[in-house]
Amino acid sequence: MYELFSSLISKLKITLFNFQFHIIVFKQPKENRFKLDDLGLFVLDHCNGQYTVEEMAELMENEFGEKAEPTLPRLVKFLQILDTNSIITFKSAGI
Template identity: 45%
Template sequence: MFKLGKEERNLLTMVPLLREKVRYDEGEALLIVDRSNLVERFSIRYLKQPSVRKIKLDTFGSFVIKQTLANKTVEEISQCLSEQFGEDAEPALPRLMKFLEILESQEWIRWDE
């Protein structure tokens, strides 16, 4: 049968990259996300909301973001996670995939092949 639109891709060989509107502050382990859509710009201007969102990361999340900045594949990140944290990170791959899924749903990462 025909596939409508989406082709199958192997996520283990893909490289997650932070989008341009997302920055990482290594000192405080924060993801800093610019608020740029129309509603957010309105709230910044008229409701005096902050212009960025700051998301505090735990040690695993911080480590994964550092690895994405090094342009590593998902498989390499999973191996590094297991080597760095050992039993504390297990099950490493499902945890990593869930974290990346959350980042992707928020449109904070994009994928490179």
């Protein structure tokens, strides 16, 4: 591990000295596993392009009641996390 880190640092120094940029791509797993609660699973099941965020919030309130509160801020934050990790992408409701 130290040798790999040392090698990366030396390459970085050379890269910066020569004013070149190198992209190091680490292998990504073919699949990811997530532990989700009932709300997270519900949201992912409804991330299929057929529901707006507001519709999903309403469905969550109907399904989970107070357990989902505060529904909209909680939903938006979870969707942002999914988007940041490239699990979902957003699209306009009219598209």
